[in-house]
Amino acid sequence: MVVEGRAPDPREARSAAEFVALLRVLKDASGLTFRELAQRADAVGDVLPRSTIANMLGRTSVPREELLAAFVRACGCGPTAVEDWLAVRKELAVHGQRDGRVDEADAEKERGTAQAGEVPAEPAERLPGPAVGTPRARPGGRRFRNVLVAAVSLLVLAAVAVTVALLVRDEQPSPSPVAGPVAGRTVQIRSVHAGLCLSEKRGSDSGRLYQAPCDGETLPGFSLRPLGDGVWRIVTDHPDYGPGCTGVWNGSREVGALLQDQECGRRGAAERFWIEPRGHPVEGYRIRPVHTHLCVGAEAGSVGRGAEVVQRGCDGVDRGSLFSFDPVASDGPAASDRAGG
DSSP states (O other), rough: OOOTTTSSSSGGGGGGHHHHHHHHHHHHTTTHHHHHHHHHHHTTTTTOOOOHHHHHHHHOOOOOOOHHHHHHTTTEEEEEEEEHHHHHHHHHHHHSOOOOOOHHHHHHHHHSOOTTTTOOOOOOOOOOOTTTOOOOOOOTTHHHHHHHHHHHHHHHHHHHHHHHHHHHHHOOOOOOOOOOOOOOOEEEETTTTTEEEEEOOOOOOOOBBBBETTOOOOSSEEEEEEEEEEEEEEEEEEEETTEEEEEEEGGSSSTTTTTTETTTTTGGGGGEEEEEEEETTTOOEEEETTTTTEEEEEEOOOOSOOEEEEEOOOOOSSSTTEEEEOOOOOOOOGGGTTSSO
């Protein structure tokens, strides 16, 4: 919401470009992102898509009346301020420019008191104009026009640059918090690097794990069982195949061996993992198979959807091999309570 004293006065605008520049100042004063502005508008029945806000703030022409009203309301302006913005917008739309000075009566009202006994300044004496039929001198007229065109072009480029910067800043996702392992809690195992979660492909019985969008339905359900000495078992609950365990394919010791969900106890130590925090503060957790001391991660550090999850070297960079154990709602007992030790 706009902080009192920080909101710009639309009546200072002398042109449409300056008016839009003041709208950008208003947006910054509100402290709200495009997404938050859209949500605030929607809450009161206004239509204000994020892309429309970005387009409006990147133009050098006045916005539509209904769009302007929705935007300044979303920024936290009250009815009086909204009317001021609309009045200036109408004047610019009709005349193309204005003197940009705040009306003296309004200024006196805002100051609360007028200086008693003030005498208005005498208007400047007009110089006599040229005689009828005498052409006005226009020294350097072409040069002036060139300078004016260049200045307008720079203003347009600056507006575009500001809009791009606003989009990048507002649309840049905030880092999701990292969660560590907790016994018995149903989790999604999320790659910090890719922002994707471990999942099997629905309809497949291979048990192979891939990276998939976390906001979709990932399977199976994962939970963690502590085995002591910092070692964990990643147990699973598949809607079609029931309880199981995550392990390295056939207990392989080779780099590039796939991660696989299968019945517990079939791969020995290849179903046991160290889960180690990395960074200060913690940036994520390594998952390391006990039988090889290697790391688990997306193949070749991929951030792509569908990339296979494999056993790979721990090269110290941690690209694609840091994970978060994000808790999810569970309607029943965790798989770790049903899987064998």
